[in-house]
Amino acid sequence: xxxxxxxxxxxxxxCAQLPSASNAADPRYxxxxxxxxxxxxxxxxxxxDGPSIEQVANTWQNEPKIKDLVxxxxxxxxxxxxxxxxxxxxxxxxxTTKADHGKRLFAGLFETLNSQRTEVMNGLERLARREKExxxxxxxxxxxxxALQDKSPPDxxxxxxxxxxxxxxxxxxxxxxxSIRYACEVPVIIEKRLFALSRTIQQxxx
Numbered sequence: 001x002x003x004x005x006x007x008x009x010x011x012x013x014x015c016a017q018l019p020s021a022s023n024a025a026d027p028r029y030x031x032x033x034x035x036x037x038x039x040x041x042x043x044x045x046x047x048x049d050g051p052s053i054e055q056v057a058n059t060w061q062n063e064p065k066i067k068d069l070v071x072x073x074x075x076x077x078x079x080x081x082x083x084x085x086x087x088x089x090x091x092x093x094x095x096t097t098k099a100d101h102g103k104r105l106f107a108g109l110f111e112t113l114n115s116q117r118t119e120v121m122n123g124l125e126r127l128a129r130r131e132k133e134x135x136x137x138x139x140x141x142x143x144x145x146x147a148l149q150d151k152s153p154p155d156x157x158x159x160x161x162x163x164x165x166x167x168x169x170x171x172x173x174x175x176x177x178x179s180i181r182y183a184c185e186v187p188v189i190i191e192k193r194l195f196a197l198s199r200t201i202q203q204x205x206x
Contacts, residue, residue, distance in 0.1 A: 033128035034184035038121065042114050045196045050202045051099065060108035065090070066101065072107035073197055074116065076189065084200045090119040090202040103206040109197055117190040124183055127176060134173050141166050 032038040044053065046151050069090055075081045090105070091098045140163055149160045 031125040031128045031191045033124055033180050047198045048106060053103050057107045060104040063104060066104050066108055070112055072114045073109060087200045088204050098147050099190045102201045106201050113194040117187045120186045127180055131176055134169055138166055138169050142153055
C-alpha cells in the first residue's frame with residue numbers, strides 16, 4: 001500500500017472509531033467517549049452511610065481547618081494512607097464533636113470531588129467533540145486529495161501539501177484518542193477516592 005492508500009484507509013478507520021448519537025452507549029450523551037457509562041453526578045447515598053449532611057452542607061467552607069483539610073485530601077497527589085491518617089488525627093474529641101466535624105468534612109469532600117469529577121467529564125466531552133470535528137476535516141481533506149490525484153496532470157505540490165496535512169491531523173487525532181482513553185479512568189478514580197475517604201470518616205466517628 002502506497003502512502004496515499006494508507007492515508008485513505010487510516011481516515012476511514014478513525015471516522016469509524018468516533019462515538020455518535022446512533023452508536024453511543026447512552027443516546028442521552030452522544031459525545032461521551034468512554035466505555036464506562038456516564039453517571040453525571042454521584043449521589044450522597046452512594047458513598048455515605050452516616051448521618052444526614054443537609055444541615056451542614058454549606059458550612060464547611062466557614063471552618064478554616066476543615067477547608068484546608070478538604071483541599072489536601074481532595075488532591076489525588078496526596079497518598080491515600082496519608083489522607084486517612086490526617087482524617088484520624090483531625091476527628092478527635094467527644095462523640096458529638098467528632099460527629100459534627102465528620103459530617104462537615106465529608107460535605108466538603110463530597111462537594112469538591114464531585115465538582116472535580118464533573119469538570120473532568122465535561123472536558124472529556126469537549127475533547128470528543130473536537131475529535132469529531134478533526135475527523136470530519138480529515139475526511140474532507142481525503143476526498144479533496146482523491147480529487148487532486150484524479151486531475152490531469154496532477155498538481156504534485158498540492159497533493160504533497162495536503163497529504164502532509166492529513167498525516168499531521170491523523171497523528172493529532174491518535175494522540176488525543178490515547179489521552180481520552182487515559183482520562184476516562186479519572187472519574188472512576190475520583191469516585192473510589194471519595195468512597196474510601198467517606199468510609200474512613202465514618203469509621204473514625206463511630
